[in-house]
Amino acid sequence: MYYQKNSWIVAVMVLCIVACGGDDKKKPTSMKTKKEPAMVQKTMNIKKDVMPMTPTGNMGTVMATVMFKGKIPKRSMLNRKSDPACAKKSMKDETVIVNSNNTLKDVLIRIKPGTVKGPVDMNKEVKIAQHDCMYRPRIQGAVDGQKVSISNDDLTTHNVHVYDMRKGEGEESLYNLAQPRGAAEIKKEIEGYEVMKLKCDVHPWMTGYVVVSDHPFFAVTDNKGMVHLKNVPVGTYTLEAWHGLYGMQTAQVTIAKDSAAKATFIFSGKGA
Numbered sequence: 001m002y003y004q005k006n007s008w009i010v011a012v013m014v015l016c017i018v019a020c021g022g023d024d025k026k027k028p029t030s031m032k033t034k035k036e037p038a039m040v041q042k043t044m045n046i047k048k049d050v051m052p053m054t055p056t057g058n059m060g061t062v063m064a065t066v067m068f069k070g071k072i073p074k075r076s077m078l079n080r081k082s083d084p085a086c087a088k089k090s091m092k093d094e095t096v097i098v099n100s101n102n103t104l105k106d107v108l109i110r111i112k113p114g115t116v117k118g119p120v121d122m123n124k125e126v127k128i129a130q131h132d133c134m135y136r137p138r139i140q141g142a143v144d145g146q147k148v149s150i151s152n153d154d155l156t157t158h159n160v161h162v163y164d165m166r167k168g169e170g171e172e173s174l175y176n177l178a179q180p181r182g183a184a185e186i187k188k189e190i191e192g193y194e195v196m197k198l199k200c201d202v203h204p205w206m207t208g209y210v211v212v213s214d215h216p217f218f219a220v221t222d223n224k225g226m227v228h229l230k231n232v233p234v235g236t237y238t239l240e241a242w243h244g245l246y247g248m249q250t251a252q253v254t255i256a257k258d259s260a261a262k263a264t265f266i267f268s269g270k271g272a
């Protein structure tokens with residue numbers, strides 16, 4: 001029931017998009033903005049009347065930044081005493097990480113699924129490590145049909161419990177597998193999922209996400225709160241920005257040939 005719980009938070013979010021800078025001035029980027037509730041559409045439930053942009057060889061870049069406005073949530077120390085193997089190392093809560101430049105880390109930004117095509121290496125596995133009793137990376141993107149490979153680097157047993165987060169349907173449990181120390185990787189194919197949420201049934205603080213798309217144009221904001229999506233076919237798109245607690249915002253961007261379309265999202269911490 002994740003989305004329902006957080007939909008009111010999303011409703012107060014402010015979204016904006018800034019004008020292009022530098023050489024983009026010759027080719028104005030769309031300024032349209034709109035707000036939507038978290039994950040308004042299923043990732044793979046794509047409307048058939050929307051034709052994806054077909055690559056013509058003309059490509060541009062998206063440079064997106066996620067700002068954080070409001071009271072910065074305190075990152076408490078996680079209580080990991082229940083497992084001595086985990087308790088050896090102290091870790092802070094990672095639900096909301098605001099960078100020193102007031103940007104938000106761990107936001108997945110992508111072109112809206114179903115609206116663009118691009119090259120994907122379907123043989124490349126999406127790797128998730130359980131390391132220091134945390135999922136690493138905490139959030140990443142993947143393409144539908146790729147395989148996930150989940151490893152256990154720790155000297156303890158984890159129980160990988162994966163859910164698909166579906167709008168209005170709560171979370172659907174996909175699989176639930178114990179992985180003792182030294183065990184082989186768990187490998188599973190992504191089969192039309194929306195957002196895979198990883199939880200460990202042994203260590204309740206462990207949370208990870210894999211956001212699934214049908215194209216390769218996605219990235220997660222870093223410790224500067226930025227992403228660059230490169231070699232995107234020219235066109236006008238909806239850009240989606242998704243955070244594990246705050247949900248999704250969208251913006252329109254127009255990508256011109258050999259130019260960088262800039263977008264700025266603002267997430268508000270109010271009520272978080």
Ligand SMILES: [Cu+2]
Nearest residue numbers: 158159200203
């Ligand atoms: Cu665990």
